[in-house]
Structure formats: structure tokens, C-alpha cells
Amino acid sequence: MTRYKNLEGNKQFYIATANLLNLANPKRIFYENAPAYDQQTYQHKITGITELLSKAHADIIAVQEVWDSKAIEEIALNLGFSPEQVVIPLASNDSASLHTKGHGAQGTPAVGIITHFDQLESQLLEDVVTEAVIDIPDIGPYTRFKRPPLLLRVDAYGQPITIITAHLKSKRAFFLRDDNGQLLEDMDDPNIRVRAKLRSLCMRAAEAASIRMTIIERLLHTREPLILLGDMNDVTGSVTTQLMAETGEVNYDKSMRDVALFDAARIQSRYGWMKDVAYTHIYQGIPEVIDQLFVSEEFLADSKFTIGNIERVDYFNDHLKWDYPDRVIDHGIVRAKIRLE
Numbered sequence: 001m002t003r004y005k006n007l008e009g010n011k012q013f014y015i016a017t018a019n020l021l022n023l024a025n026p027k028r029i030f031y032e033n034a035p036a037y038d039q040q041t042y043q044h045k046i047t048g049i050t051e052l053l054s055k056a057h058a059d060i061i062a063v064q065e066v067w068d069s070k071a072i073e074e075i076a077l078n079l080g081f082s083p084e085q086v087v088i089p090l091a092s093n094d095s096a097s098l099h100t101k102g103h104g105a106q107g108t109p110a111v112g113i114i115t116h117f118d119q120l121e122s123q124l125l126e127d128v129v130t131e132a133v134i135d136i137p138d139i140g141p142y143t144r145f146k147r148p149p150l151l152l153r154v155d156a157y158g159q160p161i162t163i164i165t166a167h168l169k170s171k172r173a174f175f176l177r178d179d180n181g182q183l184l185e186d187m188d189d190p191n192i193r194v195r196a197k198l199r200s201l202c203m204r205a206a207e208a209a210s211i212r213m214t215i216i217e218r219l220l221h222t223r224e225p226l227i228l229l230g231d232m233n234d235v236t237g238s239v240t241t242q243l244m245a246e247t248g249e250v251n252y253d254k255s256m257r258d259v260a261l262f263d264a265a266r267i268q269s270r271y272g273w274m275k276d277v278a279y280t281h282i283y284q285g286i287p288e289v290i291d292q293l294f295v296s297e298e299f300l301a302d303s304k305f306t307i308g309n310i311e312r313v314d315y316f317n318d319h320l321k322w323d324y325p326d327r328v329i330d331h332g333i334v335r336a337k338i339r340l341e
Contacts, residue, residue, distance in 0.1 A: 011157040011340040012311070013117075016058035017165065017229040017291055019331035020049060022109060023075075024067035025093070030109070032181075046071070048328030050078040055316060056335045060154070061114040062165035064147075064231045068104040069093045069112075076114050087122055087152055088112025108147055111165050111230065117154035125149040125164075125214060132209035136199050138176060142206045149211060149230075159225075159307060159340055162218055166211055166230040168240065169203040201240075204233060208243040215244065219259045223305050225298035228261055231291050231331065236263055245294050257303065261294035264336045265313040269301065289315075291334050299338065308340035 024030045026042035037045065053061065053075065061079075066072050070093045073083045090110035095102035126148040136142050149166040173196035176184040185192050211228070218226055232241050242248065245261040293313065301309040317332030 011159075011308075012337065013059040013156060013340075014057055014335055014337050015060040015062075015163075015227065015229070015293070016053070016056045016333055016335035017062040017064075017231070017293060018049075018053060018056075018333045019064040019167070019231045019291060019329060020066055020072070021327075021329040021331070022065055022067065023049070023063075023071050025071050025104065028068065028104070030067045030105075042071075045328045046074055046078070050075050052316065052319060052329065052333060053079055056314075056333055058335055059116045060163065062111070062163070062229050063088070063114065064111045064165070064167040065109040066091045066105065066112055067109050072112060072114070079114075081114050081116065085116060086112060086114050087119065087150065089122075089124060089150075090148060109167075111147060111150050111167050113150055113152045113163060113165055115152070115154055115163075117156050119152060120155055120160055121151070121153035123151040125151060125211070128206055129210040129213045132206050132213060134202060134206050136202050136206075137195060139199065142203055145207055145210070146203065151214070157340055162224065162226040164211065164215070164226070164228045164230075166207070166228070166232065168207050168231070168233045169200055170233045171197065171200055171204075173197045174199040174203065204240045205243065208232075208240040212244045212246070215261065216259045219296055221258065223298065223307075225307060226261070226296040227293065227299075228295075229291075229293040229334070233290055235288050235290060236265075236292055241292065257297045257300075261296060262300060264293045264295050264299075264310045265289075265334075267295075267300060268310045268313045268336070270312045291331050293334050293336050295336075295338075306341065308338055311337040311339050313337075 026037045026039050029036050066088055069088050069091045073086050076086050088110055089099050091105040092100045093102050093104055128143050133141050133143055146169055147167045149164055151164050153160055153162050173193055175187055175196045178184055234240050247260055247262055249256040250260050297303045298305055298307045299310055300306055313336045315332050315334055
């Protein structure tokens with residue numbers, strides 16, 4: 001079980017999310033235009049990520065941008081987990097894997113979850129829910145996630161909790177290419193650039209809507225808590241992030257609390273500690289929070305259905321100030337301390 005149940009018998013745990021910036025095995029090509037890691041570079045990355053994550057002392061770690069399960073399992077072992085406690089099907093190096101045949105993630109990195117708690121259910125959300133499918137300009141219906149979210153139910157001290165980790169489509173412009181990867185558009189044309197960014201926004205919106213519908217299915221008229229966390233590729237108040245959470249709807253309809261999600265940083269019992277230094281990524285020179293952690297009503301201290309509360313949320317981001325050659329990841333780590341009643 002968790003390492004953090006204290007002597008008074010309080011049931012508490014830490015949960016964190018971290019984008020690991022193309023974590024891959026050594027000598028493994030993951031992008032055609034990116035060099036493979038040599039053994040020294042790989043070991044520097046493993047050691048650096050281990051040191052960063054060890055400061056979070058997390059029982060549950062959601063990870064993004066992982067290419068190979070062997071690499072994340074090595075980090076997990078360094079942190080005191082076992083390989084069986086790593087769930088990352090789309091980056092598997094197991095030759096028996098139906099998803100990867102042992103070759104790890106292909107085309108795009110995968111998300112995963114590491115946990116000390118017993119696993120009750122695991123599910124990949126590969127298909128966009130039918131009601132969330134939209135036509136992407138010049139491409140057509142968007143029916144499958146680029147990076148499928150992972151849903152994992154765990155048993156935390158006898159309390160089942162559903163965890164969903166996601167890595168939504170980035171804001172980066174999506175230009176049309178042929179089957180060989182050659183550009184079909186003029187990237188320097190400002191109007192085309194706008195249209196390419198519109199495609200990315202539409203993809204992210206479809207993914208957010210699909211995740212939202214899965215969340216509703218899990219929460220509607222139930223009392224089992226849910227946590228959504230990961231790299232949402234937009235700020236907390238953005239349209240796409242709020243499409244998943246629908247926090248604001250509670251102001252107009254209290255019954256929405258049943259299916260709404262709440263930003264853990266805003267409902268923490270010690271709110272105010274970190275609000276002036278909270279950022280997880282620096283985008284075009286501007287610090288912003290795009291790595292987020294949302295929880296369901298059951299973690300609201302004032303809910304009649306509460307089963308616990310968010311004691312505090314911490315941001316580990318000092319490494320973002322390091323020189324680029326020293327950075328092993330380019331996102332901050334977000335961690336919440338949750339206490340169950």
C-alpha cells in the first residue's frame with residue numbers, strides 16, 4: 001500500500017502529473033528529425049527525472065510523452081515502485097503486447113500511470129465518442145485520439161477512485177502533408193498558418209469533448225470519485241479545458257456538482273501558498289499552467305458527499321529556469337496531497 005499513511009491512521013496520498021519530454025530507450029529513433037539518445041544522454045535523463053519525481057513522493061504518478069515502457073519502468077524502480085505498478089500499454093516493450101508488439105510507442109508518445117495502489121480496471125480511450133466527432137478543416141471526421149487517454153481505477157484504502165490521464169493535442173499549427181510527410185502548404189502564408197492552428201484547436205476540442213462524455217458516464221448519479229490530470233495543452237480557464245471540467249456550470253445549476261470537475265489548486269484547504277508562483281510551462285516566453293489536476297465533487301470539503309479533501313497542491317518548476325542542456329523535462333510537475341476521511 002501507500003508509503004504515506006501516518007501513525008494516527010489518517011488515509012492520505014500524493015498524486016502527481018509530469019510530462020517527461022520524449023522519454024525513450026537509448027539508440028531508439030522516435031522522431032525522424034530527432035537524434036536517438038546515446039547511453040550517456042539516456043542515463044542523464046533517467047537520473048534527472050528520477051531526482052525531480054523523487055521530490056514529489058507521489059503514490060500515483062500520471063506521465064506523458066513516454067515512448068518506451070522499459071525507460072519508465074527504470075525510473076519507477078528508482079522511485080520504489082515495481083514494474084507491475086506501471087500501466088502504459090501504448091509504449092509497451094513486451095513482445096506479447098497486442099498494441100505495440102514490443103516496439104514501444106509509434107508515431108507519437110504515450111501516456112501512463114504509475115501507482116502503489118491495487119489496480120481495479122484499466123482502459124484506453126482510443127476512439128472519440130461519436131457525439132464528440134467533428135470535421136477537421138481539409139481533413140474530415142476526427143474519430144480517434146492522437147494520444148489516447150488512459151483510465152485506471154485504483155483501490156485507495158478500500159475507496160475505489162477513477163483516474164484519467166490525458167495529453168491533448170497541442171496548439172502547434174497542423175499543416176497538411178502527403179503520405180511521405182512532405183508539406184502540402186506554405187508555412188509562411190499567414191492565412192494558411194491560421195487555418196493550420198484552427199485544425200489543432202478543433203482536434204483538441206473534439207478530444208476534450210470526448211473525455212468530458214466519458215467523465216459524465218462515470219460520475220452521473222454515482223458517488224465514486226474521479227481525478228483528471230495531465231498535459232491539457234491550454235490554460236485552466238480555456239474553452240477546451242473547461243469543456244472537460246464544466247466547473248462554471250455549477251454557478252447556475254447546483255445539480256451539476258454531480259458531474260463537474262474542480263481545479264484542485266483552487267479548492268485546496270491551504271489555497272494561497274503557491275498561487276503567485278504557479279506555472280508548469282513557458283510558452284513563447286510566457287509562464288502558464290497547462291499541466292492540471294481536476295477532481296470530482298467527492299473531494300470538495302463542503303459537499304455532503306465528500307469522502308476527502310485536497311489538503312494542498314504544489315508546483316515543482318525550478319528546473320524550468322535551468323539552461324536548456326541541463327533540462328531533462330520542459331514541464332513542471334503538479335502534485336496534490338489528498339486526505340481521505
